[in-house]
Amino acid sequence: xxxxxxxxxxxxxxxxxxxxxxxxxxxxxxxxxxxxxxxxxxxxxxxxxxxxxxxxxxxxxxxxxxxxxxxxxxxxxxxxxxxxxxxxxxxxxxxxxxxxxxxxxxxxxxxxxxxxxxxxxxxxxxxxxxxxxxxxxxxxxxxxxxxxxxxxxxxxxxxxxxxxxxxxxxxxxxxxxxxxxxxxxxxxxxxxxxxxxxxxxxxxxxxxxxxxxxxxxxxxxxxxxxxxxxxxxxxxxxxxxxxxxxxxxxxxxxxxxxxxxxxxxxxxxxxxxxxxxxxxxxxxxxxxxxxxxxxxxxxxxxxxxxxxxxxxxxxxxxxxxxxxxxxxxxxxxxxxxxxxxxxxxxxxxxxxxxxxxxxxxxxxxxxxxxxxxx
Numbered sequence: 001x002x003x004x005x006x007x008x009x010x011x012x013x014x015x016x017x018x019x020x021x022x023x024x025x026x027x028x029x030x031x032x033x034x035x036x037x038x039x040x041x042x043x044x045x046x047x048x049x050x051x052x053x054x055x056x057x058x059x060x061x062x063x064x065x066x067x068x069x070x071x072x073x074x075x076x077x078x079x080x081x082x083x084x085x086x087x088x089x090x091x092x093x094x095x096x097x098x099x100x101x102x103x104x105x106x107x108x109x110x111x112x113x114x115x116x117x118x119x120x121x122x123x124x125x126x127x128x129x130x131x132x133x134x135x136x137x138x139x140x141x142x143x144x145x146x147x148x149x150x151x152x153x154x155x156x157x158x159x160x161x162x163x164x165x166x167x168x169x170x171x172x173x174x175x176x177x178x179x180x181x182x183x184x185x186x187x188x189x190x191x192x193x194x195x196x197x198x199x200x201x202x203x204x205x206x207x208x209x210x211x212x213x214x215x216x217x218x219x220x221x222x223x224x225x226x227x228x229x230x231x232x233x234x235x236x237x238x239x240x241x242x243x244x245x246x247x248x249x250x251x252x253x254x255x256x257x258x259x260x261x262x263x264x265x266x267x268x269x270x271x272x273x274x275x276x277x278x279x280x281x282x283x284x285x286x287x288x289x290x291x292x293x294x295x296x297x298x299x300x301x302x303x304x305x306x307x308x309x310x311x312x313x314x315x316x317x318x319x320x321x322x323x324x325x326x327x328x329x330x331x332x333x334x335x336x337x338x339x340x341x342x343x344x345x346x347x348x349x350x351x352x353x354x355x356x357x358x359x360x361x362x363x364x365x366x367x368x369x370x371x372x373x374x
Contacts, residue, residue, distance in 0.1 A: 149356025172199030
């Protein structure tokens, strides 16, 4: 992607330095040019095509407004009326939000999401089990919180048919309904809608999108549209980790989502019904060659185990807390990445959001495994 030429002009030198330093660190897709002199600014603009012009209110005049070689003109407003020909952006706000708003306005003005996308290196972990009640949502949420608290840019995506986190996250400037509509509709850029809808959870720091308005929207979304949704999140290139929580159904849509994963974490609880379902699920690997790649990415997380070491935890591939893998043959061929005991913090999802530091040792094996997979 060709860098977009950005001109920043502000009469406040200190503010200008802080803003330019942040832009250069966080937005490598931009080529930044800085001015504090009005005459030098206008001389430069007369000779150069500009993608984004960002000026404070003292620089925003009719001469700049009339320039046709500038794709987007932004005035950093401190409360004054926005001059004609300019788009207003609040000057004094979090620099992260300021940059994001500028990029979104450029994407909307040009109909291109180039500036909000990049070369994605996002790792994807999917939590899936054919058995309901195995702890998928609790564990996926716990891992997302731990990743975020560790300084990893983390996106939590709940794709349950009927989600269990509806009241946990506040609505941002949009919801999954807006993004799904963009994925389905030609001419609407899904990347732009995604960037508008993303919110940041204040306690943990993870990113998310509020659920759709109706649970039927997931049912009406095809497997290819689900894959497009996941790729849209990854293409934003802002997230190191994408963690997906799935329902227990196994269908074409599930297979498509599992195919997008680097690692599939499968929680299993020590009950006959849960392990029997998982064993039957693993039998499919021997019946359908098309599922082979999916099953190769599967890693068992033994959940709610009781015969564990001090602290309620016992980690490491192949280390067992309840002998489940010996009982059910197919499980013996699938690695166990962690054994997790009963923990009171798991009783309320709201408590999980505030417990990243405490839970990090629990999820360290899962995080390390994800980082190892390409």
